[in-house]
Amino acid sequence: MKIALFGYGKMGKMIEGIATKRGHEIVARIGKDDNPELNGADVAIDFSIPEAAFSNITHCFENNTPVVSGTTGWLEKYSDAIEACKKNKGAFIYASNFSxxxxxxxxxxxxxxxxxxxxxxxxxxxxxxxxxxxxxxxxxxxxxxxxxxxxxxxxxxxxxxxxxxxxxxxxxxxxxxxxxxxxxxxxxxxxxxxxxxxAHNREGFGLGAVIAAEWLKDKEGVFSMKDVLNL
Known part of the structure; x- marks a missing residue:
């Protein structure tokens, strides 16, 4: 699976390591000042900053790329993100914590x-x-x-x-x-x-995000970790 990463801080780098070990390829590493080129990604994972999250997420919808977001602090625009997802027939999972x-x-x-x-x-x-x-x-x-x-x-x-x-x-x-x-x-x-x-470390957050991305690939709709874990 090809993955685009929005945000390449500690969490982004950890997700890269976990995804690579699980056989996936990171095709884009997008910081706040970078061109948001998705490079043919099958799915995007967003652990960026509150000011950029909504733009990152809607960019994915507009480019037919499922997106998993763990960025917090932007949820006043969550309903707008859901509307954009449905309008573009996209796929989306947001979780405040992916552990x-x-x-x-x-x-x-x-x-x-x-x-x-x-x-x-x-x-x-x-x-x-x-x-x-x-x-x-x-x-x-x-x-x-x-x-x-x-x-x-x-x-x-x-x-x-x-x-x-x-x-x-x-x-x-x-x-x-x-x-x-x-x-x-x-x-x-x-x-x-x-x-x-x-939490003993942050690896559980990264692993959960990668598992969510694996589950979301090729789907359409708005989901949660309850769907991923069949809870």
């Missing part, structure tokens, strides 16, 4: 929230920890987890920092080179329940 373990954790989080919905004595909150280079807070993964709680409980929104009633409080910490740790806590006056996902 296979994290996507299983997303489903566990939803199930726990649904179970806790009938026990109002418990209050939900979240803590996420990432490396000091991460630009956005809370993380895209934390937002996805918060949305999973909101969809399956009485909570109506989330808030960074101290929250009000019916808001899931998210605490974001940036320290060292932590790849990513997310903890959901449900606490009452008598006990607490914690579920945590801890």
């Amino acid at each position: 296979l373990g994290v996507n299983l954790f997303f489903e566990l989080n939803k199930k726990l929230a649904a179970m806790m919905a009938s026990t109002p004595s418990y209050e939900a909150r979240m803590e996420e920890i990432h490396h000091i280079h991460k630009l956005d807070a809370p993380s895209g993964t934390a937002i996805t987890l918060a949305e999973g709680i909101i969809e399956n409980s009485a909570y109506s929104s989330w808030k960074l920092g101290e929250s009000k009633e019916n808001e899931v409080s998210i605490t974001s910490k940036r320290t060292g080179e932590v790849p990513g740790t997310h903890t959901i806590t449900w606490e009452s006056q008598v006990d607490r329940i914690d579920i945590t996902h801890t």
Whole structure:
């Protein structure tokens, strides 16, 4: 499979290594100032920057190239991207986190929230920890987890920092080179329940993105990691 990479930082280079080991060919490495030539790619993987993501994604649709995007911080244009995908009969997967373990954790989080919905004595909150280079807070993964709680409980929104009633409080910490740790806590006056996902390194993110790209090739439509993993 021929792959075009949008963004060639640490993640892009890691994806290149993983894809090459799996027998794929990188035919384009596109930075923010480069000409977005796809060079006949079968699929594109976008781990660029928020300001460039929407342009990269729509460029792929216009050139009949399926695209997998893990860039966060641009989702105010997500509905426009979906519209562009459908208009061009393209193929698209966006995920805030492509780690296979994290996507299983997303489903566990939803199930726990649904179970806790009938026990109002418990209050939900979240803590996420990432490396000091991460630009956005809370993380895209934390937002996805918060949305999973909101969809399956009485909570109506989330808030960074101290929250009000019916808001899931998210605490974001940036320290060292932590790849990513997310903890959901449900606490009452008598006990607490914690579920945590801890990434040991960033390779899981890259591997999941390559697996998603392999799955997306030759498809049409808007998909998620739930489709890829058959969850």
